Every structure is written in structure tokens, then in C-alpha cells.
Amino acid sequence: MKPLFNPGPSLNARVILAILMALGLLVADHRQHHLELLRTALSLLTYPLQLAADRPSQLFREARERLASQDRLRDENSELHRENLLLKARLQQFEALEAENARLRELLGSSLDVGERVLIAEIMAVELAPYRQQVLLNKGTNAGVFVGQPVLDANAVMGQVIRVNPFSSVVLLITDSDHALPVEVNRNGLRTIAAGTGPNHDLELLYIPKNADIQVGDLLVTSGMDGRFPPGYPVARVKTVRQDPDNPFTTVLAEPTARLDRSREVLLVWNLNETSRLQALTAEALKPKNMAP
Structure with a gap:
């Protein structure tokens, strides 16, 4: 009997035939680019x-x-x-x-x-008590600061030194209720005393007669009558002028020109005239005296 399926070539023959065909295709593609x-x-x-x-x-x-x-x-x-x-x-x-x-x-x-001898100091602390208007500076006796020395900011008088230490000093502001300052009206030379009012942060002008020539907006400057503050420094401006029937004097309030609540650097002032006088007295005292024969 004849088999239904012809087995055909062997497996090895098929592999060899496939390799030859692959090589032929490679050669044809490499030389002729027919398979592109x-x-x-x-x-x-x-x-x-x-x-x-x-x-x-x-x-x-x-x-x-x-x-x-x-x-x-x-x-x-x-x-x-x-x-x-x-x-x-x-x-x-x-x-x-x-x-x-x-x-x-x-x-x-x-x-x-x-035009005076000055020293720049910095405010280190502020007194927070309601009835105390004081500040602490970072300059003391080592820098030549003394009790009673005037203190200014860039605009006007701030106060004066009341206590000194080697490296610090305490300044009493002009608005303190314990502070009073001789001033005069810059417009007409009217002299008076500017006293601090404490918590109100204003100055009250004392003993102003009712017929005095003083107006709102007048500039107050130091008069120099106390011998401590040199004359001509700005202090305050008048903001209220009131006549009270029960008061024999005119009630006058002034607002300080200095930035008391904002200044950080201040000026410590020496009066040149006073300094020169003290230096002259010191030099005279140090001169050797003639000995009697």
C-alpha cells in the first residue's frame, strides 16, 4: 500500500535549503536592494x-x-x-x-x-510708667556726659540728663510732669515757663496773662534764662489758647516739636561758651603759683 502522505525531504535537507535561501536573499538585498x-x-x-x-x-x-x-x-x-x-x-x-x-x-x-559741641547717642530703653517720661541712653560719664546736660533730636529739645553711669545715662523728657523749661515766643520774645503734663505729652505754659500776645502756631524756643539750655533751640508749637473766667491766667498748651516717641538717636550738647569758661578756669587753677620770698 502507498502511504497517504509523502514524507518529503529530510529535516536536515530542509535546514540547509532554508540557510541557502537566506544567504541568497542577503546577497541579493546587499547587491541589488531588491528587498527594500x-x-x-x-x-x-x-x-x-x-x-x-x-x-x-x-x-x-x-x-x-x-x-x-x-x-x-x-x-x-x-x-x-x-x-x-x-x-x-x-x-x-x-x-x-x-x-x-x-x-x-x-x-x-x-x-x-x-554750632555746639555734640555727641550722638542711641536710646536703649524707654520708661513705660504712665507718669514717667524718661529714656535710657548708651552714653555715660566715660563719654563726658554730665547731669543737667541738654538732649536734642534732629528737630528740637527732648530733655536733659538726670542720672549718669559710666556707660549709660537717664534723660528726663520735657513732657515729664517734673520737668520745667524757660522758653520764649519766637515771634515776639514773650518769656514763660513750659511745664510737662505727663501722660498728655503736651507742655503747659505757666502764668500767661490774659492780655499776652500769644497765638496758636507760635514757635517756642529756649530762652537760656536757666543757664542750662543754650538759647534759641526749638521746643514746641502752641496748639491751644483758652480763656477761662475762673482762671486769672490764660490756659496755653503746646505740642513738642521733637519726635519724643519716634527718635532713636539723640544729640548730647555742650555749650561752647560754658565749656570754654570751664577750661579757662581749669587752666588757671593748674598754673603754678609764684612762691613768696
């Missing part, structure tokens, strides 16, 4: 399969890059936030330095206008 169209057609057919096979890895890469970008952006945002805070802090320091330089320029300009 076939390769292009096959690549078009297999591209969807390649795309589908590469899609999971592509999605994984995109997710990883997105997470990395978010982490990087988060880190950059935190770094920028820290830098922003640092720059804002430095900007505040620059603004404070700029304001301090402006105050110092005002003080130096004021010292040139005053």
Missing part, C-alpha cells in the same frame, strides 16, 4: 505591534518623569521660598539701615546748625 520595498511593507505592518509593545514602557517612563518633575518642582519651590524669605529679611535690614542713615544725616545736619 518588502522591508518597508513589513515594517508598516509590524509598526502597530511595535507601538503596542512599547506603550507600557513609554507610560512607565512618562509617569516616572512626571513624578521626578513634581519632586524637582517641589524642591525648587521650597528653595525659592527660602530664598524669598531670606531676601525679604535682608530687605528689611536694608530699609532699617536706610532709615537709620537718614536719621543720622538729620542729626549731623542738626549738629552743624546748632
Whole structure:
């Protein structure tokens, strides 16, 4: 009986035949490029399969890059936030330095206008008691500060030194209820006493007759009658003039010209005339006296 299926050539013969055909195709493609169209057609057919096979890895890469970008952006945002805070802090320091330089320029300009020997001091503390108007300065006897020394800011008289230590001093402000200062109206030379009112932060002019020539807005300056404050320093401006039937004197209130609640640097003033007199007396006292024969 004949077999239903012809076994055909052997497996080895088939392998050899396939190798020969592959070599033939390689040689033909290398020399004649006859398979270029076939390769292009096959690549078009297999591209969807390649795309589908590469899609999971592509999605994984995109997710990883997105997470990395978010982490990087988060880190950059935190770094920028820290830098922003640092720059804002430095900007505040620059603004404070700029304001301090402006105050110092005002003080130096004021010292040139005053024409006296002056020393710049800084306010270290403020007395917070309601009936005490005092400040603490960072200059003391080591800098030549003495009790009774006048203290000014860039605008006007602030007060006088009442206590001194080697490295600090206490200043009684002109608004303190225990402070009184001889002043005169700059417009007409009317002399009076400006007394502090304590918590009201005003000055009251004492013993003003009812027929006195004084008006709202008049500038009060030191008269120099006390021998402590040199004459001509601004003190305050009149803000209230009131006639009371029960009071034999005119009630006059004045607002200090100095920035008592805002100044940080102040001027300690020496009267040049007084300083020269004291130096002359000291020099005279140190001269050797002629011995009697």
C-alpha cells in the first residue's frame, strides 16, 4: 500500500535549503536592494505591534518623569521660598539701615546748625510708667556726659540728663510732669515757663496773662534764662489758647516739636561758651603759683 502522505525531504535537507535561501536573499538585498520595498511593507505592518509593545514602557517612563518633575518642582519651590524669605529679611535690614542713615544725616545736619559741641547717642530703653517720661541712653560719664546736660533730636529739645553711669545715662523728657523749661515766643520774645503734663505729652505754659500776645502756631524756643539750655533751640508749637473766667491766667498748651516717641538717636550738647569758661578756669587753677620770698 502507498502511504497517504509523502514524507518529503529530510529535516536536515530542509535546514540547509532554508540557510541557502537566506544567504541568497542577503546577497541579493546587499547587491541589488531588491528587498527594500518588502522591508518597508513589513515594517508598516509590524509598526502597530511595535507601538503596542512599547506603550507600557513609554507610560512607565512618562509617569516616572512626571513624578521626578513634581519632586524637582517641589524642591525648587521650597528653595525659592527660602530664598524669598531670606531676601525679604535682608530687605528689611536694608530699609532699617536706610532709615537709620537718614536719621543720622538729620542729626549731623542738626549738629552743624546748632554750632555746639555734640555727641550722638542711641536710646536703649524707654520708661513705660504712665507718669514717667524718661529714656535710657548708651552714653555715660566715660563719654563726658554730665547731669543737667541738654538732649536734642534732629528737630528740637527732648530733655536733659538726670542720672549718669559710666556707660549709660537717664534723660528726663520735657513732657515729664517734673520737668520745667524757660522758653520764649519766637515771634515776639514773650518769656514763660513750659511745664510737662505727663501722660498728655503736651507742655503747659505757666502764668500767661490774659492780655499776652500769644497765638496758636507760635514757635517756642529756649530762652537760656536757666543757664542750662543754650538759647534759641526749638521746643514746641502752641496748639491751644483758652480763656477761662475762673482762671486769672490764660490756659496755653503746646505740642513738642521733637519726635519724643519716634527718635532713636539723640544729640548730647555742650555749650561752647560754658565749656570754654570751664577750661579757662581749669587752666588757671593748674598754673603754678609764684612762691613768696
